[in-house]
Amino acid sequence: MTSNVENSSLPFSDGAGMNSSPTSFLARVLERLSSTQFVQLRTEEECPVAVVALQRYLSVESERPQPQCYDYDVTVCDGQWKAKCFLHPSLNHLVLTNTLRTGVDVTITECSFVFNEMRLGFNDGYICIEKLRCSAERSTLLHGVSDVRSLTMPGTGGSVVLHSDVPLQVRRKHYLPLWNDNDPEGDIWSSASPPSVTVLDVSKITLISNLEDHFRSQRRYFPLLVKIIHKSRLRYYGKFGLKIDYPYQAYFEVADQSGIVSLVLWNELCPEFYQGLKVGTVLYIQNYTLKQSYSKRSYPQMAHYGKMAFNSVEICLNPRNPAAVITVVPPNIVQPQWGLPDVSYQFITRSELNTEANNRAFDVIGLVTFVGRVERVRSKGSSEKFWTYRWVHAVDGTSNHPFILEIFSSSQPDIFNSICPMTYLVCTQMRICQVEGSLPYLTSSCETQIFITGYHKGQPYVSNPTVKSFIQWTKTLKDSAVLKKTAVGGNYCYPHPPRMFTQALVDDSDLKKEFETLQYREHKRMAIQGEIVAIQYIKTPKNIDGTQDEVPRSALTCISTINTLLLRSNCLGSTYGLFTWKSHSWPRQQEELCEHLCQGDLYQDSFIQTFSTNAKNGLLMWSNLQPTRWSPEQTADTIPSLVCQGYYHITILGEEMRFLVMVQIYFSCFAEEIIATSGDLDGTHVVCILDLCHLGGDKVEVVLNKLYTVTEISPI
Numbered sequence: 001m002t003s004n005v006e007n008s009s010l011p012f013s014d015g016a017g018m019n020s021s022p023t024s025f026l027a028r029v030l031e032r033l034s035s036t037q038f039v040q041l042r043t044e045e046e047c048p049v050a051v052v053a054l055q056r057y058l059s060v061e062s063e064r065p066q067p068q069c070y071d072y073d074v075t076v077c078d079g080q081w082k083a084k085c086f087l088h089p090s091l092n093h094l095v096l097t098n099t100l101r102t103g104v105d106v107t108i109t110e111c112s113f114v115f116n117e118m119r120l121g122f123n124d125g126y127i128c129i130e131k132l133r134c135s136a137e138r139s140t141l142l143h144g145v146s147d148v149r150s151l152t153m154p155g156t157g158g159s160v161v162l163h164s165d166v167p168l169q170v171r172r173k174h175y176l177p178l179w180n181d182n183d184p185e186g187d188i189w190s191s192a193s194p195p196s197v198t199v200l201d202v203s204k205i206t207l208i209s210n211l212e213d214h215f216r217s218q219r220r221y222f223p224l225l226v227k228i229i230h231k232s233r234l235r236y237y238g239k240f241g242l243k244i245d246y247p248y249q250a251y252f253e254v255a256d257q258s259g260i261v262s263l264v265l266w267n268e269l270c271p272e273f274y275q276g277l278k279v280g281t282v283l284y285i286q287n288y289t290l291k292q293s294y295s296k297r298s299y300p301q302m303a304h305y306g307k308m309a310f311n312s313v314e315i316c317l318n319p320r321n322p323a324a325v326i327t328v329v330p331p332n333i334v335q336p337q338w339g340l341p342d343v344s345y346q347f348i349t350r351s352e353l354n355t356e357a358n359n360r361a362f363d364v365i366g367l368v369t370f371v372g373r374v375e376r377v378r379s380k381g382s383s384e385k386f387w388t389y390r391w392v393h394a395v396d397g398t399s400n401h402p403f404i405l406e407i408f409s410s411s412q413p414d415i416f417n418s419i420c421p422m423t424y425l426v427c428t429q430m431r432i433c434q435v436e437g438s439l440p441y442l443t444s445s446c447e448t449q450i451f452i453t454g455y456h457k458g459q460p461y462v463s464n465p466t467v468k469s470f471i472q473w474t475k476t477l478k479d480s481a482v483l484k485k486t487a488v489g490g491n492y493c494y495p496h497p498p499r500m501f502t503q504a505l506v507d508d509s510d511l512k513k514e515f516e517t518l519q520y521r522e523h524k525r526m527a528i529q530g531e532i533v534a535i536q537y538i539k540t541p542k543n544i545d546g547t548q549d550e551v552p553r554s555a556l557t558c559i560s561t562i563n564t565l566l567l568r569s570n571c572l573g574s575t576y577g578l579f580t581w582k583s584h585s586w587p588r589q590q591e592e593l594c595e596h597l598c599q600g601d602l603y604q605d606s607f608i609q610t611f612s613t614n615a616k617n618g619l620l621m622w623s624n625l626q627p628t629r630w631s632p633e634q635t636a637d638t639i640p641s642l643v644c645q646g647y648y649h650i651t652i653l654g655e656e657m658r659f660l661v662m663v664q665i666y667f668s669c670f671a672e673e674i675i676a677t678s679g680d681l682d683g684t685h686v687v688c689i690l691d692l693c694h695l696g697g698d699k700v701e702v703v704l705n706k707l708y709t710v711t712e713i714s715p716i
Helices: 025-035 089-096 208-217 269-276 465-474 479-483 508-516 553-568 586-591 616-623 632-636 671-681
Strands: 040-042 049-058 070-077 082-087 104-115 125-138 224-231 248-256 259-266 282-286 289-292 309-317 325-329 361-371 375-378 386-395 403-408 424-433 441-443 523-539 596-598 646-654 660-664 685-696 699-708
Touching (some): 082 089, 208 259, 208 289, 208 309, 224 259, 259 269, 269 325, 361 403, 375 523, 508 523, 523 586, 616 632
Parallel strands (some): 259 309, 403 441, 660 699
Antiparallel strands (some): 040 104, 049 104, 224 248, 248 259, 289 309, 361 386, 375 386, 386 403
16 A cells, blocks of 8 residues: 655635536546546535445554554445545544444545555555544434445546455455444355265264374364354454454364263354354364463363263364364254254253352343343443443343343344343353442353244254243243333443442543543443532423423333432532532632533433334444444434433532532432432542443443442451
C-alpha cells in the first residue's frame, strides 16, 4: 500500500465539467479521486451517505497505540451506489463508542484515495474516510432501500472493486466480529458438515487409551473413531507479528469405548469445520498429531460418563504438516459394536439448585421470562479484548424462583442474539455460583452450548427425562398468563454486593480514566470513597399531548417507596416534599469542586421493557448490540417510547473533593436505605459501589448499587 502522492485539497463543488458529473455522490467522489492528479479531497457539499456495514479486523500496523490495534472498513451508500471505505484510525473512537454505527447517515468531509499495489491491478485502490460528521438519528436514505445487495459499486474503469467479504487491507484475510473475538464472522465460516462416508474400514483404528503410549513411541498414528461429547467456544489468538492467516483454535472432548481425550481444531480448519462439528457427531480421523496438553485450560465436568479422561495428551488437527483428514460417519452406519458412548447430560431443576456445591457444572432447561441487554466486559489480561454476555431468567415449574443465568457468547451468535421471552432454553455445562446475599446463579463455561426453540430438533438431550418432564409442565401453562410476567432489556446488576465491603477502591485519579476509557455497552463495577452531599428528585416532563407514558412496575415501586420514606424521614425535614436534600456543607464544597465527571442522566435504555410478541423484533434489536450489517428491520421496527414519572439523583463528592458524580437510583433495590439514613450520613465518608455501562454516543449509565458505612467495611 502506497502513501498519498499529493496532499492537495479539491472541493467537490469546484472545477470544470461539474454539470456532467454523475448524480451519485459516491460516483462523483470516486471519479474525482481516480481521475485527477489529486488524491485527497475535501468536500464542500453537504451530501449524507448511509452506513450499511461496519467491519473490524486486526491492524497491519504494529506501532499503533491502544486502542488502535484494530482497523475498520465501513460500507456506505447514497441511495444509488455503495462503496466499501477504509476508516482512518483517528476516527476509531467513533466506533468504540457506537457513535459511528450501521443504520445512520454520515457526512464525509474529507477523504483520500489509497492505492493497493499488492493486488493484481496496479491502479487498484479504495477510499479512506479521514473526516466525517455523524447523525444521531436513523438514516433517511435507507427508508426506500429493501436490499442493500441490490446496490452496485460505481465503476471507475475497473480499478475499484467492493472486495466483498475480505478486508481492504490485503494482508488480512478475514473479519472479526464487531464486539467480541469469539464469534464466527463472515462468509468464510461454513455451516456444512465435513465429508461423510458410506463404507468405513475400522479394522486398523486405535483406541484413545493407547494414545499416551503412541505419543512417547511413534510419530505416525492409526486412525481414530470417536464421538464428540463436548464442544468449546472459539478462541481467537491473533496478534501483531503472528504470520497466521486464521489464528483460531477450538477444543472438543471426544470419546470412544476406552476413554475421553481432548481434540483441538487449528487455524483455517476452524472456519471450514467448526460450525459443522456438533455434539453427538461421530468422526473418523486420520493424519492427526499428538502433543502434550495445555496445563492451564479448564475442562468440562465429565465424571458421569464413568470413563477415564486422558488429560496428558491432546489430539491436534492441523491444516498442514500433516493435513488432517476429518470424515463424518453418518448415524445410519454407526455400529453398536464400536462401543461409542451415548452423549450424557446432568440436568438440574431449580428446586435442586440451592443445595448444590459452588462451581459444579450442570445442564438446565427452562422457559425464558426475562432477557437482559447484551453487555461487554474486558477479558482478563487484555485491554482490548471483550466478552459479550447477557442475564436471563428461566423457570421450570419446580420452584417459585427462576434460574438466574449469566450467559456469555458461546460462538453461536444467531442463537445468542435470538434469546427472548417465551422460548424454551437449554444451556449445557453451566457452573453454579453461590454468592453471599444473593440467590445462586449459573454462569457459562468454555464448553457451554445454548439452544432455543427452533434449534432443539435432533439434539441428544431431547430424550432426557428432565427435558421430557419440563415439556409436560409447559403444556399446563397459558401463554397469556406467562406473557404478563415477561420483560426485556434494561439495567440488570447481579449478584448483589456482599454485606461487608472487602474489594479494592478506585482512587480519584483513576476514576476519570475509567469514565474516559469506557466503550460501547461495556460494564464496570467499581468502588469509590466519598460523601453523599445531595439527593434530588427529578420529575420528567409530560408528553406533547399532556399524557405521561407508563413506566415499568419496578421503577414505580421504587419511586413510591422513596416518596414514602422522604415524607416519613425526620432527618430530611417536612418542607422538602418530593424532599431535595442537601448536606449542610454542600454550598461551600461546591466552590472548591475541581471536576464534574458524570451528570447521572436518565436513559430509556436503562429501563426494563415489558415484552410483547408484536414488538419482538424491535425489542430484540434494542437489547442486542449494534449489528455489523444494516437490515431493513432496523429502520422499520421501533419500541414503545418510555418516560419515567420521576427519579432520583444522588450526588457523590470525591474523597479529596476533586470530582463529582451524580448517579441514578430510580430502580435500585436499596434506595430506601440511603433516604432513611441520609441525615446520619451528613458529612460522613462512605464507600459507594457504582455500576457503569456505556450506552453509546455520549450516554453513560451510572447506578448506585450499594452504599457502605464505616461499620460495614472489612480490612482487605
